[in-house]
Amino acid sequence: MSDDTTHSDLHERIVTQVPSHLDVTEVQYEGPDLVIYTETPRKFAENSDLIGDLARTLRKRVTIRPAPGAQSSPSGAETKIREIAPDEAQIQDLEFYPTIGEVIVEAEKPGLVIGQRGSTLREITREIGWNLEVVRTPPMESSTVDNVRNFLTQERGERREFLGKVGEKIHREPEKDLEWVRITTLGCCREVGRASFVLHTPNTRILIDCGDKPGAEGEVPYLHAPEAMPLTGIDAVVLTHAHLDHSALLPLLFKYGYDGPIYTTEPTRDLMGLLQLDYLTVASKEGRTPPYSSEQVRQAIKHTIPVEYGDVTDIAPDVKLTMHNAGHILGSASAHFHIGNGFYNILFSGDVHYEPTRLFNGAVNDFPRVETMVMESTYGRRGDYQTDTEESEQRVHEIIRETYEKDGIVVIPAFAVGRSQELMLVLEEAMREGTIPTMPVYLDGMIREATAIHTAYPEYLRDGLQQRILHEDENPFIADQFQQVDGGQEMREDIASGEPCVILSTSGMVTGGPIMSWLELLGPDPTNTLMFVGYQAEGTLGRRIQGGNVEITLPGRADRANRLTLELRIESVSGFSGHADRAGLEQYVGEMNPRPETILCVHGDEQATDQLSSALYQNYNVRTYQPKNLETFRFP
Incomplete structure (x- = not known):
């Protein structure tokens, strides 16, 4: 099916589902989102349930944008925004993007601009016709947050073009039937560090994490493995969190020609940039040749598509991603992959902390289905119990x-x-x-x-x-x-x-x-x-x-x-780790309902992965493996 046919069909489906007084000018994919451009954005805003209904029917994330010329002037829009949003919101700045009909509103209290269940946001949209993106003014000044926001603002035109290409790839028709799913281990097996895996279907290759190995210069993920090559053919990268043993070498992908998306949470994107730039600084100070340049760090940031916890996101024709809080560090996530139309489900736990801490709520382990889990085992030894x-x-x-x-x-x-x-x-x-x-x-x-x-x-x-x-x-x-x-x-x-x-x-x-x-x-x-x-x-x-x-x-x-x-x-002093201890790891699995059929124990030394996999097998009667690097597992 050609792209034109796909768009034509979608346009027709959407037109038949929206009331006749609503205009649908154009339909475009932008990354995982389906964007509907309209000359009647105010009327769309009045139908508050319509977008949700369209998203459920089409099974896609839907965004409404005004067609060029369908919105009020920036000066008139700013006046209305400040008039409708309460003064207590403390709006600091507004940036208008007429080509896509968006305005970024920075406020100290963004919740007051959004309103209860989005009521204030809808009222503003009804009045001005612009789409609003509301961001928070950081309570502490952060050069990283400022730099990332400014950089993405400058690259907005290029990013839109990039998102269009990604959207076409995601929403294409799968070429082959789904008969199998494979996981190849590129690192962090029987070791801590250089986390990296390839998730492979007949239609798609997804890289999960790409980190370094602390204290072992030169030991990088096995990116030259046949399952990973060519890097230019990878469809998507998913990053569970920003620690360097998971994120350090992502910019290397762009050095070698990767030009696709990185899916992660918004705070992980910012922290990733901070840590990667510091990684380059430390390498230079220690007389080592950095493996990539700051330009590749910027490329990684530009290619990041943020996802929020709990949002189901299409990332390939046959794969949906949902990120869930992992309780490890800011923005850390367990990545759940729903493959095909109910064909198979795989969870990459990332690094998890099951109990709540002073900083974070405990890791989520409530998933509708997980057949296979790739699970961290950092503290998997029998004696690895952290102090209360x-x-x-x-x-x-x-x-x-x-x-x-x-x-x-x-x-x-x-x-x-x-x-x-x-x-x-x-x-x-x-x-x-x-x-x-x-x-x-x-x-x-x-x-x-x-x-x-x-x-x-x-x-x-x-x-x-x-x-x-x-x-x-x-x-x-x-x-x-x-x-x-x-x-x-x-x-x-x-x-x-x-x-x-x-x-x-x-x-x-x-x-x-x-x-x-x-x-x-x-x-x-x-x-x-x-x-x-x-x-x-x-x-x-x-x-x-x-x-x-x-x-x-x-x-x-x-x-x-x-x-x-x-x-x-x-x-x-133990008890401060961001990782669950042995009891926490067992509890994390024991309280999953339903439990996975298969668990691969990774991200731990040989003793930890061996002893945890044995315990999970004996206690919960699940198949467990202690993989080596460069092993491939086929499911189902």
Whole structure:
């Protein structure tokens, strides 16, 4: 079936379903969305149930846009928007795009522009005929959010053309019958890191994640495998979350000719850009050749199509994607693939935390159908039980108090995304309530910027916390004690020789970045404390120190001794990981209804994947596998 025929048929179907007084000028695909252009946008807005009815009937996401000339002038529209939206919404900026009839409204309280069940939004559309996209003004200034929004604004024309091409590919007729689904493992099997998989049907190839391996330079996903090649032939990429062991090498795809979409949540898109650019910076500082350029990072951002939790999205002629909260970091998702018309269902868990934390609601495990699940196993060993959260927090308080009493400094290697914000909440509350003395908490590396991105997307945070962030006088992340280390090495030296404090510093696994300076400055003094609160992967310096190796080598020390003996106190506190522990992983599966028929245990070392797969088989009578890299599994 040709594209013209497809559009003609769709146009005719839509015209027969809408009331005769509504005009349908043009029908276009833009990515997964079906866009209806109309010269009567105000009348469409008056029929509030019509779009939902069309979406259900056509089984597609439907967007209504005014045909050129069908909307009021930008100046008249701005006047009406400000008149209808309540002053309390605090509209900061409006950007008009006449060619597509859209206006982006930035407001401090976007919910008030939208109104209850979209009532205010519909009223504005009825009055002006423009489509509104409402975005939140971040409570904390974020250069990343600003840069991404500005960049996508500049690229709006090219993006529209790109979305049109993607839409045609998604909504084409499948060429072959669905007889099988295959999964090929390109990384993170019997190891932590370089997560990457290919999901393959007779019509479609989808890449899920494309990360690096912490502490193992040069070990990248097996992208040269026949199931992945050619990279230009991949139909879509799905990213579960922004951590570098899942996202670091996505820009490499664009370097080698990939020109398709990346599906992920909006906060993951922003965090992905932040972490990838830092990845390039760290590589350059350490004298390594970066694997790609910042231009390829921009390409990845430009090709990202954001999806919200729970939205069913067509990403190929025979595949629908639904993302669900994974409870791991901001925007992290479990990716559910519905293949064919009920033919098969596969879930990639991503990294999951099943219980709620201070930051996030617990991972969703309620799916209508899952025949096969690809499941993380980071803490899959029999003894991998994390301390109760309350007990963990008390232990952190205790270590900080003891170090403070000795006039020492506590330095915590922390991932910029996730663990840092969790600890900030713990420390802010403890100081506010007097559990530990109030002292400066220095944020080194990207932690402050990552925190600002968290505040830009409060709807992805735990119930209750989002409300605190939206009230300026209650936002815990802007407490006075949090201070950014922005004075380089000179500032670090001043802090290290000063009063007791807490330092949160990247990198979380001590693989580079500012934490190396802190070890050099604080390591020789036994009154200081190094406190691990996150997972330390095999092969990382963090794992070696945690295991008792206190003789370390500092990078880039050609002009002086590069060996250092750590004299400071070394502590590890579990309970803060973004991963479910062994009990949580078992509970996650045990409470699924229905449970998968098959589970592939990945993203864990050999012991973890082996012991978790055995336990799940014995406890729940499901088929389990402990794959190796470069294995292919065929279903059903």
